[in-house]
Amino acid sequence: MSTKSLLVILAAAAVLFAACGKKEEKPKPVVTPAQPSVAAPAGVTTGAVGLGKAIGADRRVSAATESFAKGDTFYVSIETSGAGTATLKAKWTYHKGGQVVPVKEDTQTIAPTGPATSEFHISKPDGWPTGDYQVELFLNDKPIGARKFAVQ
Numbered sequence: 001m002s003t004k005s006l007l008v009i010l011a012a013a014a015v016l017f018a019a020c021g022k023k024e025e026k027p028k029p030v031v032t033p034a035q036p037s038v039a040a041p042a043g044v045t046t047g048a049v050g051l052g053k054a055i056g057a058d059r060r061v062s063a064a065t066e067s068f069a070k071g072d073t074f075y076v077s078i079e080t081s082g083a084g085t086a087t088l089k090a091k092w093t094y095h096k097g098g099q100v101v102p103v104k105e106d107t108q109t110i111a112p113t114g115p116a117t118s119e120f121h122i123s124k125p126d127g128w129p130t131g132d133y134q135v136e137l138f139l140n141d142k143p144i145g146a147r148k149f150a151v152q
Contacts, residue, residue: 044086044112046139047079051147059117066149070127076135076147077119085111089138090120096131103133 050061053072061077068074076090088110092103106120120135128151136146 043082043084044080044110044139045082046137046144047081049079049137049145049147050077051075051135051149055119055121059119061119066147068128068149068151070130070151072128072151073121073123074133074135074149075119075121076137077117078137078144079115079117080110080112080139081115083113085109087138087140088118088120089141091136091138092122093134093136094129094131095134096129 050064051066052061052064052075053068054061054063055075055077056062059077060079061075074092078088080086080088086109087107089105089107091105094101094103104122106122108118108120110116110118130151132148132150134146134148137144
């Protein structure tokens with residue numbers, strides 16, 4: 001066997017050994033943008049929830065309470081973090097004599113790019129009936145909490 005042939009065989013063997021020990025690279029995931037009519041899974045998470053009689057310019061509850069007067073406006077604020085598009089919902093209900101009466105349901109689409117605060121509120125110019133109330137909160141139709149309160 002000639003020296004050239006021996007070198008070619010050794011080079012081919014070296015390539016084969018190197019290929020056997022090489023790990024295959026995983027294919028990189030392909031990222032496609034969400035369709036405009038379909039909300040992408042939100043990277044939005046919720047934080048503190050406030051309930052009270054007033055909110056500040058930052059949309060956070062500034063007069064926290066669980067006891068309201070007949071003429072008060074009810075405010076609830078929800079702090080969020082993360083980025084993406086999400087839907088917040090507040091369901092307000094009145095509880096009396098074992099019955100639950102829907103008062104109002106509000107929905108907001110949010111698109112934060114970091115920490116943010118959203119708020120919901122309801123009022124009744126002629127005054128609220130005394131009794132127990134509750135506001136249930138949802139993020140993308142998943143419950144995130146509820147707050148009970150009373151009108152005295």
